[in-house]
Amino acid sequence: MIKLDFSKGKGLLPAIVQDINSGNVLMLAYINMASWEMTLETGEAHYWSRSRQELWHKGGTSGHVQKIREIFIDCDNDTVLFKVEQVGGAACHTGYETCFHKKVDGKGNFTIVGKKLFDPEKVYKK
């Protein structure tokens, strides 16, 4: 059994999430030991929400779960890579496919790229 190194992030480590079909990097979130174990057990991505300070089943509210297809660990055992099937096609709570939808130019300014796949107000009923 692989032993992840949670020590550097005080019990948390970063999880990079990549769409297994498009290869696009969808998001980065954090996991603790409990979310790691839930992810392995259920086959759906679970994180630790730093803002809400609670276990976070991604897609639990929106239905846009991430089905784990492959998991990789880095050389230092302190970062994981989840290759997922993104149900609904969009990982970002803003409605975009990927959280990385702000493209930076050489001067440090950005433009929005990609398109919204859902309306957050409808999905989250806020």
Added chain:
Amino acid sequence: MIKLDFSKGKGLLPAIVQDINSGNVLMLAYINMASWEMTLETGEAHYWSRSRQELWHKGGTSGHVQKIREIFIDCDNDTVLFKVEQVGGAACHTGYETCFHKKVDGKGNFTIVGKKLFDPEKVYKK
């Protein structure tokens, strides 16, 4: 000018590095404001080494620099994505293309995937 949020990581935030040609996720490292500015200025990836506690020009020793091709920022401005051309073809100090060369199975065990592209002992002359 985009304003990155360095506050959650006490002055550091994670940078995901993706090969612009293969789409493979190569590594995750951390940046502070100085390394962010150096990256924009030089067009080559600079990080903050948490282990050495110093500015780190990736490839400065090995010659395996990362030429920045595209930069994306996430929805919260607290993670960046560098799409790079990896000189030498390997990003990992172990000699593998990617740091994510340990593939985890359903039981939490792993196997090494990919092949070594260089011999670290020769490159780093240790």
